Every structure is written in structure tokens, then in C-alpha cells.
Amino acid sequence: MLENALIMVAIIFIVNVVYVSLMTIRMILTLKGRTYIASFVSMFEIVVYIVGLGLVLDNLNEIQNVIAYAIGYGTGLIVGAKIEEKLALGYITVNVVSSNPDLEFTRKIRSKGYGVTSWPAYGMDGDRLSMQILTPRKYELRLYETIQEIDPKAFIISYEPKRIYGGFWVKQVRKGRLLKRTKAKSNDAVSNMQAKPTKEE
Template identity: 60%
Template sequence: MLDNALVMIGLILLINIVYVSFFTIRMILTLKGQRYLAAFISVFEVIIYVIGLGIVLENLDNLYNLIAYATGYGLGVLVGMKIEEKLALGYIKVNVIVKDVNTEIPRILRDKGYGVTSWIANGLEGERLMIEILTSRKSEVDLYNTVKKIDEKAFIISHEPKAFYGGFWVKKVRR
């Protein structure tokens, strides 16, 4: 089977896409504190890596194998990022700044279940309403769409919190 050059190139490409996808997901899980799942995934990651690298090293005389390996690595990064995007692990803190200090955005977001804190802030052009929201990454797009539907000129910035404690919403969060 490995005598056919196209089959070998395809196999190397596929192996590296799978390997780097596992690598990307493992790194993200590690950063998110999911150490046992990350360790479990790393077992398969290393097995796939050794098999793919072994095939390439046994056949270094063929430049196409090396190109397939490198291309598979790049595609694996993209696939791994897409998988992580779909998993949407973790939480984000979103700050929204709007001109209208009497906007209904805080009430609407609270009605949708978001944890919202708001206060009047002073900007370059006067008073603004500052709104801080903590939500899961899975709800991120819905949150942005809700805010933009109410105030398309709202300034939105998000951060990924490393840790959070206390507050009413944290009681609902699965640890």
C-alpha cells in the first residue's frame, strides 16, 4: 500500500492533519485547566505523531512526502482551531459601552439570563453607560447579536477571564 506514491502522500497529509488537530485541542484543554482530558488526548497525539514521522523519515528521498507533512501540519492547525471554535470552551467577560445611559440593554440581557453589571462612566464626549457581562463562549455570538440589534454603534470588547469567584451567576456555572 505504501508503495503507491499518491497513497503515501495522502496518508502523510491525513496523519498530520489529525495529529496537529489533537495537538491544538490538547494545548487549549491544558490552558483551560482540563489536565486529565489533555493528558488522555496526548496519548493518541503521540501515537499518531510517531507513525506519521516514521513514514516520512523512512522515505526522505521523496520531496513530496516532506511537502505533504508540512502541508498537513498547516491544515491541522486550521482544523484544530475550527474544532476548538465549535467546542467553545470556557467563559468570556464582555464590556459594552453605549452613548445612551438610559438604554434597555442591561435589562434585556438580564432577561436572557446574562450576569450584567452596569454603571455610568465618563468618556471623551461625556457620559456613557458601561456594561460588563460574564458569559460562556458558546453564548458569545448571541450576546454580540443582541447588543448590536439594540445599539449598532455599541463599543464591544471581550476578554477571557483566568478565574472568577462570587456573584450570583457563578453559582450557576458548572465547575
């Protein structure tokens, strides 16, 4: 009986983790405007939900089942958020204020494939350079690293736009321009390493 009870607890926990993970992903997809994909995910979500809830209701007198359901719910939220983080759907807008008003900053960012709009600004201590940069979320950390390399003291704030319309840059990104630049950079690095003579040579 103990073995059967443990199996039931494990099943309820796993089912609820899967259900809440799917629910979290479906909600995020809906917020990002991926309605059809969200609808497809919701079909699996509701089936898993019915199975999990049915197992708990049929064994409601067993407190361990209720606890497993609750723990599975909380764990599912974490798992769903981690999955969405790995998928990195959508775009973010990054606003940067640099104490260096030189437009070379803008050129360096744009040369890496990011969409940049810049304008002069004025701060308490003098002239500034303000930039608005659009990037897919999967390249967000790489963008921050690039900005920090150019100006470690740059002020950065980011937010996620709900809708994006128009502009040539979005079309280029959807065609994989940033990805191609990344691959080309990696291939160049490999070629340079292979071209270096070894000590034996």
C-alpha cells in the same frame, strides 16, 4: 509504484492533519485549565505523531513525503482551530459602553440570562453606561446581536478570562440556565407559529 507513492503521500498527509489537530486541541485545553482531558488527548496525539514521523523518516529520500508532511502540518493547525471554535470552550468577558445611560439596557441583557455588572461612566460627549458581561463563548455572537439590537452604536470590547471564581451567575450557567432560556424561547416561537390561523381556516 506511482499508485503506492500516492497512497503513502495521502497517509502521511492524513496522519499529520490528525496529529496537529489533536496537538492544537490539547494545547487549548491545557490553557483553559482542562488538564485531565488534555492529558487524555495527548496519549492519542503522541501515538499518531510517532506513526507519521516514522513514515517520513523511513522514506526520507522521497521529497513528496516531506512535502505531504509539511502541508498536513499546516492543514492540521487550521482544522484544530476550527474544531476548537465549534466546541467554544470557556467564557468571555464583554465590556460595553453605551451612549444611553438608561439602566433599562442592563435589565434587558440580564433578562436573557447573562451576568451583568453596570455603572455610570463619563465620556467626552456626556454620560455613558458601562457594563461588564460574562457569557459562555458559545453564546458570544448571540450576545453581540442582542447588544446591537438595543444600541447599534455601543462600543464593545471582549477578552477571555483565564480563571473565574465565585459569583452566583456562573453556577446558574453551568446548570444550563442560558440554554433553558434559549429552548424556552424557541418553543414559544414554535407555539406562536402553530397558533396562527392559516388562510384556509
